Amino acid sequence: MSAAGDAPHAAATLERVCLHEYAHCVLAFALGAAGFVRIARVLDAAPSAVRYAGAFQMHGALADRDWRIVALAGTLAEWLADDHALDAAAAHGRLAGEADALAASDAALAAGYDLCDVQRCLALLREHWDAVIAQARGRADAVRGGTAG
Numbered sequence: 001m002s003a004a005g006d007a008p009h010a011a012a013t014l015e016r017v018c019l020h021e022y023a024h025c026v027l028a029f030a031l032g033a034a035g036f037v038r039i040a041r042v043l044d045a046a047p048s049a050v051r052y053a054g055a056f057q058m059h060g061a062l063a064d065r066d067w068r069i070v071a072l073a074g075t076l077a078e079w080l081a082d083d084h085a086l087d088a089a090a091a092h093g094r095l096a097g098e099a100d101a102l103a104a105s106d107a108a109l110a111a112g113y114d115l116c117d118v119q120r121c122l123a124l125l126r127e128h129w130d131a132v133i134a135q136a137r138g139r140a141d142a143v144r145g146g147t148a149g
Contacts, residue, residue: 023077
């Protein structure tokens with residue numbers, strides 16, 4: 001759900017972009033929606049600093065609370081990858097305290113989130129972590145191998 005124009009989320013490492021977008025995707029599927037992930041190389045990036053951008057396009061209807069969970073999933077997955085013991089209260093505080101914690105598109109869809117949303121999102125991410133990681137790694141490998149974009 002991070003659009004290529006959302007700074008500072010516009011360009012990042014391939015692995016981080018895949019993790020972020022597949023967190024959105026896996027949780028959307030878990031909540032009853034469908035969708036697809038797009039990953040693309042940022043063409044203006046210097047060859048020595050190859051960067052990527054991604055987006056998750058969701059199809060299907062979700063309740064507002066579930067939309068918020070899906071929107072929060074990308075950023076929370078990145079933080080969870082850095083600290084698997086991430087506490088929901090700390091994550092909630094960080095989201096509230098960092099103006100650019102969420103990409104603009106994610107922030108719009110997550111509007112009105114609360115601590116319960118963060119707790120639920122982290123619980124779902126932990127429950128589906130193996131799937132998030134497997135899909136993210138698979139896509140990163142495919143992009144590196146030139147078989148996906």
